[in-house]
Amino acid sequence: xxxxIKNTTAYVGKDFDRYDDIDILIEGDKIIDISEGINEKNAxxxxxxxxxxxxxxxxxxxxxxxxxxxxxxIGLSHDEQMDLLHATDNIKxxxxxxxxxxxxxxxxxxxxxxxxxxxxxxIDSQVPVFDKMGVRAVCVLVPKDILAESKxxxxxxxxxxxxxxxEKAEESYKKYNSDLLKVHFGVVNVRYASDNxxxxxxxxxxxxxxxxxxxxxxxxxxxNKVKERTGNRPIEHLHKKGFLNNRxxxxxxxxxxxxxxxxxxxxxxxxxxxxxxxxxxxxxxxxVKELLDSGVNVCLGSDAAINNNSNEVRGEAxxxxxxxxDKYEKADLIDYKTxxxxxxxxxxxxxxxxxxxxxxxxxxxxxxxxxSKNDLPFIPGFNHIADLIFTESxxxxxxxxxxxxxxxxxxxxxxxxxTLKKKAxxxxxRYYNSxxxxxxxxx
Ligand SMILES: [Zn+2]
Numbered sequence: 001x002x003x004x005i006k007n008t009t010a011y012v013g014k015d016f017d018r019y020d021d022i023d024i025l026i027e028g029d030k031i032i033d034i035s036e037g038i039n040e041k042n043a044x045x046x047x048x049x050x051x052x053x054x055x056x057x058x059x060x061x062x063x064x065x066x067x068x069x070x071x072x073x074i075g076l077s078h079d080e081q082m083d084l085l086h087a088t089d090n091i092k093x094x095x096x097x098x099x100x101x102x103x104x105x106x107x108x109x110x111x112x113x114x115x116x117x118x119x120x121x122x123i124d125s126q127v128p129v130f131d132k133m134g135v136r137a138v139c140v141l142v143p144k145d146i147l148a149e150s151k152x153x154x155x156x157x158x159x160x161x162x163x164x165x166x167e168k169a170e171e172s173y174k175k176y177n178s179d180l181l182k183v184h185f186g187v188v189n190v191r192y193a194s195d196n197x198x199x200x201x202x203x204x205x206x207x208x209x210x211x212x213x214x215x216x217x218x219x220x221x222x223x224n225k226v227k228e229r230t231g232n233r234p235i236e237h238l239h240k241k242g243f244l245n246n247r248x249x250x251x252x253x254x255x256x257x258x259x260x261x262x263x264x265x266x267x268x269x270x271x272x273x274x275x276x277x278x279x280x281x282x283x284x285x286x287x288v289k290e291l292l293d294s295g296v297n298v299c300l301g302s303d304a305a306i307n308n309n310s311n312e313v314r315g316e317a318x319x320x321x322x323x324x325x326d327k328y329e330k331a332d333l334i335d336y337k338t339x340x341x342x343x344x345x346x347x348x349x350x351x352x353x354x355x356x357x358x359x360x361x362x363x364x365x366x367x368x369x370x371x372s373k374n375d376l377p378f379i380p381g382f383n384h385i386a387d388l389i390f391t392e393s394x395x396x397x398x399x400x401x402x403x404x405x406x407x408x409x410x411x412x413x414x415x416x417x418x419t420l421k422k423k424a425x426x427x428x429x430r431y432y433n434s435x436x437x438x439x440x441x442x443x
Contacts, residue, residue, distance in 0.1 A: 002044070004025050004043040004044070005023065005046045005368075013361060051398070053360065056113060058113070058357070058358060060249060062104075062108070066306045067305045083151065085306060110396055111396065112314060115138075117347075134402075135401055136365075139183055140184045143160045145194050163200075173185075173210075184212065184352075189234075198243055212247040265295050271286065272350060274301045274308075275300075280307050281307045302316060314388065320339060320342065345359050368399075372397040377392075
């Protein structure tokens with residue numbers, strides 16, 4: 001199967017150079033040619049003259065199954081949000097999480113995201129959702145095996161047997177890992193994961209040559225709790241144990257000292273900046289400028305709807321800019337192309353897929369977004385890349401993942417959107433009633 005996008009504007013290569021009146025030829029799952037005047041009789045032709053084409057965005061830290069708690073934790077601290085999340089575990093059915101995940105992913109897809117690092121205490125309900133929608137994902141099971149003893153039982157997170165989770169993670173890899181959906185390994189964080197759990201999961205990442213993911217250094221409480229237990233700060237601990245390496249992508253990272261930034265840089269680890277989620281639960285600001293200056297790969301994540309109220313990673317780029325601009329009172333410390341790299345190729349690097357995705361290049365997978373030049377944010381359209389970062393609201397017209405159309409004329413291709421929304425609204429109504437009755441009253 002071939003697709004030819006004719007006479008379009010495309011942002012090509014790792015520096016997103018603009019080409020006008022260019023053609024892009026896709027064969028199967030790959031981009032096979034980018035040049036002027038391509039003639040291909042046996043291809044589906046897309047007239048690209050009213051569009052510009054970018055690589056799809058990569059959301060490198062995402063919890064689709066937390067959609068049901070959206071807007072239920074406004075004004076809560078990070079720890080209180082987690083308490084709320086765990087208190088609702090008993091009223092959420094696996095089926096609810098499954099249907100609501102469609103909504104979270106659809107919201108992201110419509111804003112141009114084509115790949116997710118999707119995280120959860122279980123991934124069985126996530127995998128079929130990505131699969132049905134035809135969306136690229138790296139799914140990571142992130143268990144905990146240290147009990148929060150100081151917490152009341154109602155709000156205490158479930159913990160798992162260390163060996164059982166390591167086996168389960170390997171089983172999930174064998175069961176689900178495929179071309180479009182990768183299974184990687186991880187733990188929840190350093191606070192609630194033992195060294196044995198980290199070691200076991202990292203061993204699997206080595207064995208299967210995958211990435212390794214966790215939340216880290218997310219606010220002062222997290223750092224202090226890790227210090228109490230291990231005598232070290234989180235990144236210091238990972239470094240001293242010899243764990244830290246270039247498989248690591250670490251989300252949040254708002255509390256880092258100079259030494260820790262140096263450890264990350266030497267290890268070649270990646271940081272997933274989640275600026276809006278960090279603000280929402282008041283855990284501080286990730287030192288992005290200092291990380292970039294030290295050569296650390298920084299990408300972006302939307303985290304969960306419970307602690308962001310958005311699943312749109314594109315908006316994280318704007319927030320990342322605002323934080324640096326506000327802190328240093330300088331507008332030129334991070335340029336728009338660096339922000340766009342954080343949305344694309346840096347995300348690909350963090351999940352070890354930079355050879356496949358993250359930029360429009362010959363031989364790479366065709367994960368492309370077509371944006372309409374007639375949409376209001378893109379008029380006049382002097383700098384589409386900057387428009388995509390600094391505009392509040394833009395919708396993808398067409399999304400192609402692995403060479404196949406997944407979104408067309410703003411609508412989902414593989415499933416009926418209206419049916420999905422109806423089902424999700426029914427679940428939400430039922431859930432909210434039981435939330436009020438069984439959880440909110442008792443918090
Ligand atoms: Zn998270």
